[in-house]
Amino acid sequence: MTTKYPAPQETTPGQQLSNNRLLITLTIIALSLVFACLIYSNFIVRNAQGSWPPAGVDRMDSLTPLLMTAILILSSGAAIMAVRSLKAGQRGPLLTYLYVTIGGGLIYSVWMLAFLARLLTTFNGVYSALFLALWFVHVVHAVAVLLYLGYVTAQVRRGRYSVAEGWFPLEGSTNLWHFVTIVWIVLFVVLYIV
Amino acid sequence: MAATLPAAGATQEARPFRLSKYLSWSLDHKVIGVQYLVTVFTFYLIGGALAMLIRVNLLTPDSMLFIDKSTYNAVFSMHGTIMIFLFLVPVWAGFGNYFIPLMIGAKDMAFPWLNAFAFWLLPPAGLLLILGWIVGPPQAGWTAYFPLSGPIYSRADGQTLWAISLHLIGISSILGAINFIVTLKNMRVKGMGWFQMPLFCWSILATSIIVLLATPFLGGALTLMLFDRLAGTNIFNPATGGDPLLWTNVFWFYSHPAVYIMIVPGFGILSEVLSVFSRKPIFGYKAIALSSMAIAGLGFTVWAHHLFTTLAPWTRVPFMITSMAIAVPTGIKVFSWLGTIWRGKIRFTTSMHFALGFLSLFVIGGITGVLLAAIPVDYQAHGSYFVVAHLHFVFFGGSVFAVYAAAYYWYPKITGRMMDERLGKFHFWLTYIGFLLSFLPMHISGLYGMPRRVAAYDPKFQAINILTSFGAFLLGVGQLPFFVNAATSFVGGIRAGNNPWRALTLEWQTSSPPPEENFFDEPVPAPDPYGYGTPEAASYLAGDHRPRKLAAEAGLGTNPLMPVPDMPDMPTTSEDKPVSGDR
């Protein structure tokens, strides 16, 4: 009588899901620390000036950024609805919500990149330098997550992802998008309100 | 019935070695591990050659090799950067990648694609750094303080390339760390709880946590440096409202934990090697495991001991306290290792030589570290050759010796061949003696007033510098036997068999080199990976894994100090015989 040992452990789908979730969590932790570093630097440089904005420098307009905040919050809301639609099995709304999420993200990214390009030519010392640095790092990561969301949307159009089959890329990309939104809100508060 | 498994004691049939596999994109953690190791050792040779140039230049007090002293500044800046970021930080990713899955009984890392991606960031990053030589190399030291590293005083583009290169290396490091954490948390084989994990795994876990939490700060600082250099911002420029000390603080907030990134896996190796070659359990397993985590945590609280002459005076005091405190968990380890070899039956393999050498040198580095932690003493030692001595005692006498211990220990597993022991011992003695001759005298020249990073010096230091340089030349030449040995043993070494060292950890319970899926059957961990001298270990090494496997499944036998009850007889055939440990 033979007793065959099973093959060396294959990674089960459950284990892969656990792995992937931890990956997203750890990535968000690392990226949060990058922004923590930049926010800390912002305060150090700020405190070295007499006043904020420094003497002779105009305050940055906060109306459009406020609008962008609203757009990002809406896009995150759409992402949450997208996940709910998938769980309810509604493919149509799922796709629509994904388009809204990406649309909001694109509006933000395009506006931000244009803003930064303009800032590069008109900036005046540390005040604008900090905006340039912090916003640039944010929009770079936002665009990266948007690319991931774009890939996920393409897959959804092909009929991939369902409760039965597994849908981690949708979960991961939308969680990362929420992270993008939250960081934006924090930066907005740090740069415009505090 | 076809035999599906190699018979006990059989050696792995030599699989044809295909160079192309190692030069191309592979998802196999073993291939990636070797790719890491070959890459970082190449950079080690480049960094070492730069060190030889430094020592030639310092034979005379007036910069004999580099009439233009800024070239000298570029040489030591590149030496430090390459040795730290392209050797000591990624080398443990190399050993970790190869051996973590094996040690925990997994088929591969949690994210094979991410693993390959993280590796392939490294060669272009290294090339970018070295390309800096062509456009004008960085000359501000590996610490790149402002304003010296800013656009006014470092016009050369090499400093910008330095920042971009380090960004890539940092991303590679973080991705690797995420992979290790997830793998260690989720993919240990059944029966291996956290406290049955080998100490090398604990050390990689602690290191990965440090990497995850600290490296982002380097990324932030480098981003701001790139903005200052490329976009004309003035974040670090005091003339227009910036703060050069912001760079200094954020840089060291990463770079102090970075030194623990470079040494903690070495601590893990030391536990493996000392235990195996004394044939004794590691003394105080839990203490060593938990002290690694303590060092990882405490390591984040000490960074401003690099700034005892910079910060506002009273802010210096807390960092003295934390820096002194971190000596305690480190001391626990050293004493535990001594407890491991005490009353053992020591086999003096080359790997063991380097592990014992580590112990003898690291304690000196540790003592000079405590000296540096005392603020008034640091006033004399900071920025002098005393610090150069200290850092080389811990980086070379510590980390590099641990790297060599790991290399000689695991070479048979990776290649299936034994390294030549005589050549290995020759390598060890040249290294040990050359190292002492080179770095011991620096303590004196430092305290007597020789600052570091100088192309020229006060003539009264010439005698010490000549002695140092000759020690360094001996040390440099002494590394060649290692590479010769690695190359010749690869083709002509004695075949190793599965477990030439009769070790208990899982990587030795499979063939050398392992098959692509790592194990031929379900890997069964020893209940105590350091149980040398116990009857359970003896039977495990004799090939009898099954009672352990069933006991593990039943939830028994996971406490190394509790004896396992007898198990009923199980049917055996030659097919069922698991891979044996003995050679």
Added chain:
Amino acid sequence: MNSKLILRLAIIGVVLLVIGAIAGALNPFMPARASAEANATDSLFNVMIMIGTIIFLIVEGVLVYSILRFRKKPNDETDGPPMHGNTALELVWTAIPAIIVTFLSVAAFSVFAATQVPRDNELVVRVKGQQFVWSFSYPHDPSVNMRASDVLVLPVDQPIRFDIEAADVMHGFWIPEFRIKQDAVPGRITEVRTLPTLKGEYSVVCYELCGSGHGVMRNAVKVVERSEYEKYLDTLIVRPPAKPAPGEHTPEWGKYLIISATYACGGCHYLPDANIAGVTGPTWVGIGDRAATRVPGQDARTYLQHAILYPNEYIVPGYPANVMPQNYAEVMSDTDLNSIVDYLLQQKAGQAAQAK
């Protein structure tokens, strides 16, 4: 633990303490002690050397003993005893280092705290670090014009406070024999205190990488009697020489005009003899030799006069036009002009240095 073991350990302990004490008291690791800080620091250092030596000997001793005594015996392939740990021992070797580092922290703190207390009657010396030389400005009556010096002269037994600035990049102010060290950071003034107690000659060394000349950035330090210090300060005072009568001009007057920055020459020109170190414009070292060779047809004096009054007429190759002030023709008197030219014509290679 039997009594023989205890006795052995006691003997080893005593031997270690003796060796440690000798190492602490007699080690030659530090240079001469020339300040109160040096005495305090070295006491701390010696205690740490004593403790470090003992720990070193224990660790290396156990290591060497184990290597010799616990080698595997030939033909013995068995394993060693399965000792997993010893809680009591582990607690001891955790507690004792913790106690030691606590003690050392307290000792180091008290030495450190003493360096932060201002002493009575401190003399404040301003230090400037720049690529690649230190310069020192001594306290003096503001109505007197005293130039900076590149030699640090200090009266013995006098409390000193150094106020340190950095002109370009970060530098590091270190006097090894005093055991004091402080970064020079651009954009701020940093300070460090000392009390020199031993007369002699020392050096102030830059320890913070500051560029290609970092290794040669070393200046002399002299600790002397107070009277000698006062005499030295006297030599730094820039006393205007007698102003030449109208129509006349002297090189001494020209030198004074340059040193006192009346026409801001030192902002751009370099001439150590006149204590100016500008780099924007051409150096004046050896200008007496060069002046006649610049413009065909102009002798040395004419060239120098035109170079000052009509700067754009001839630009030395490698330098930009329109940087030199254009208005000296209106504001500089003939006496001043020719005195300056007199002095510049004296700047020849091989000329004996002017007596200070």
